Amino acid sequence: MTPRTPADTGPAAASGQLSRLRSPHLLSAADLTPEEVLLILDTAGAMREVGTRPIKKVPALRGKTVVNLFFEPSTRTRTSFEIAEKRLSADALNIAASGSSVVKGETLADTARNLEAMAPDIIVIRHQASGACHLLADICSSRIVNAGDGMHEHPTQALLDLLTIRDHKPDFARLKVAIIGDLLHSRVMRSNVRLLTMLGADVWVCGPPTMMPAGIELQGVTATSSIDAAVEGADVVMMLRIQLERMSGHFFPSLREYHELFGLSAARLARARPDVIVMHPGPLNRGVEIASEVADGPYSVILEQVSNGVALRMAVLYLIAGVSEGVD
Amino acid sequence: MPVVMDPGRISRALMRIAHEIVERNREVDELALVGIRTRGVPLARRLAANLQEIAEREIPLGALDITLYRDDLMRHTVGPQPLLRHTEIPFSIDDRRILLVDDVLYTGRTVRAALDALVDFGRPRAIQLIVLVDRGHRELPIRADYVGKNLPTALPESVQVRLVETDGADEVLIQQPAAEEPA
Numbered sequence: 001m002t003p004r005t006p007a008d009t010g011p012a013a014a015s016g017q018l019s020r021l022r023s024p025h026l027l028s029a030a031d032l033t034p035e036e037v038l039l040i041l042d043t044a045g046a047m048r049e050v051g052t053r054p055i056k057k058v059p060a061l062r063g064k065t066v067v068n069l070f071f072e073p074s075t076r077t078r079t080s081f082e083i084a085e086k087r088l089s090a091d092a093l094n095i096a097a098s099g100s101s102v103v104k105g106e107t108l109a110d111t112a113r114n115l116e117a118m119a120p121d122i123i124v125i126r127h128q129a130s131g132a133c134h135l136l137a138d139i140c141s142s143r144i145v146n147a148g149d150g151m152h153e154h155p156t157q158a159l160l161d162l163l164t165i166r167d168h169k170p171d172f173a174r175l176k177v178a179i180i181g182d183l184l185h186s187r188v189m190r191s192n193v194r195l196l197t198m199l200g201a202d203v204w205v206c207g208p209p210t211m212m213p214a215g216i217e218l219q220g221v222t223a224t225s226s227i228d229a230a231v232e233g234a235d236v237v238m239m240l241r242i243q244l245e246r247m248s249g250h251f252f253p254s255l256r257e258y259h260e261l262f263g264l265s266a267a268r269l270a271r272a273r274p275d276v277i278v279m280h281p282g283p284l285n286r287g288v289e290i291a292s293e294v295a296d297g298p299y300s301v302i303l304e305q306v307s308n309g310v311a312l313r314m315a316v317l318y319l320i321a322g323v324s325e326g327v328d
Numbered sequence: 329m330p331v332v333m334d335p336g337r338i339s340r341a342l343m344r345i346a347h348e349i350v351e352r353n354r355e356v357d358e359l360a361l362v363g364i365r366t367r368g369v370p371l372a373r374r375l376a377a378n379l380q381e382i383a384e385r386e387i388p389l390g391a392l393d394i395t396l397y398r399d400d401l402m403r404h405t406v407g408p409q410p411l412l413r414h415t416e417i418p419f420s421i422d423d424r425r426i427l428l429v430d431d432v433l434y435t436g437r438t439v440r441a442a443l444d445a446l447v448d449f450g451r452p453r454a455i456q457l458i459v460l461v462d463r464g465h466r467e468l469p470i471r472a473d474y475v476g477k478n479l480p481t482a483l484p485e486s487v488q489v490r491l492v493e494t495d496g497a498d499e500v501l502i503q504q505p506a507a508e509e510p511a
Contacts (some may be wrong), residue, residue, distance in 0.1 A: 019410065019411045039411075042411075042412075043411075043412045045414070046393065046412040046413055046414050046415075047412070049414055049415050049416070050396070053448065053449060054449070054450065055448045055449075057448070058396035058397065058445075058448070059396065059397055059444065060395075060396040060397070060398075060401055061401070088396075315412075318396070318401075318412070321401055322401055
């Protein structure tokens with residue numbers, strides 16, 4: 001705004017600290033550099049203050065149109081994006097698959113071209129097909145934010161998980177993080193593994209052998225089917241939801257047996273560090289992957305994850321909007 | 329680079345402004361200082377110390393980041409996107425007289441954004457503007473109530489305020505555009 005000297009942008013700019021993202025899209029956590037991840041987390045930290053004001057709204061995205069295009073059911077993520085958009089004064093528009101022309105047989109590409117004709121500035125998309133957001137980014141000139149694509153990635157969830165972890169344990173490189181549950185179907189796991197290993201955390205993944213993605217060790221994690229080994233000495237225990245809706249076959253004999261072998265109980269959690277935090281991306285299957293006493297217990301930060309989601313998504317939308325067209 | 333204010337001048341200007349504040353505002357208890365990030369914040373802190381000395385009152389102190397109120401988020405094609413920093417106003421601004429502090433008053437757009445940001449926190453009784461340097465070239469109908477130094481400048485010149493807290497030294501510099509200035 002005020003075209004002053006470069007020095008006026010502050011000591012952060014002078015010291016070479018990153019102040020913008022390189023890409024106008026957030027499609028995959030794998031596309032981010034560690035500096036970009038920290039920029040997003042720092043920006044989210046500052047965004048939290050907006051939520052504490054009497055008037056929880058700032059004009060940063062005034063006059064910008066954001067379309068939330070959700071082909072899968074979602075309460076938390078969609079609401080979280082919508083609140084974030086409204087707090088930034090963007091015009092938010094929700095399109096759910098059930099109420100749209102998708103049920104009439106329109107393809108994703110056609111839906112995207114039609115949306116494109118209405119020139120939204122940002123499209124937030126959730127789709128059951130991995131890579132749907134990439135297709136959209138290729139077709140549309142809008143900026144695209146991935147809100148979950150199939151079994152591929154869910155970058156904003158992983159980023160809000162990192163924000164929550166950092167509130168409690170600021171040095172990622174010293175952490176043992178155990179990610180436990182339905183690894184095969186989990187885009188939350190994939191995004192988290194990418195970011196946590198990038199920041200130097202010791203990441204363990206644990207689940208039934210039938211739900212262990214092939215070659216997961218190549219991502220720099222330790223894979224195990226023993227929940228006790230995964231939880232032992234962990235700083236962070238991240239539980240994943242059993243995604244019954246994505247399962248095409250039988251991965252384990254019964255939910256009860258799953259809980260016995262892979263559910264997080266208070267007794268199991270005692271193996272972790274005394275200051276462990278327990279996370280879950282929601283929605284919870286109580287008594288399946290996590291016992292109620294743990295989900296509601298003193299180590300649980302599950303609701304903090306939800307509050308952090310709004311600030312994190314504000315940060316992502318704001319930073320995405322600030323990327324200049326045609327400038328790398 | 330010509331130095332237009334040295335540490336002595338900066339500190340005398342801030343003391344004079346503190347005296348003017350007390351002179352113009354009878355109810356010192358109604359006052360609160362809000363510095364605009366980055367350099368308005370240390371300036372506000374110094375003014376608070378001066379006011380404490382003169383009026384023997386502790387004036388509440390806040391910091392305002394105006395990044396989210398800028399009018400150019402998707403407009404500039406080059407140059408850094410400003411880093412978002414924390415806004416901290418740990419008191420109610422309702423019915424207070426807010427002393428808004430910035431280092432340089434130039435186009436007036438930063439102050440416009442700061443006014444929008446402030447009224448989102450409540451309804452102050454009044455807002456007064458304090459700047460260390462007024463360099464002219466306003467693009468909006470905004471003026472300062474307290475000015476450390478009026479500094480006539482040419483548009484291509486740039487004014488740099490450096491403070492001990494942020495830059496390691498107290499000085500105000502005026503920088504000529506490199507290409508057009510014969511040596």
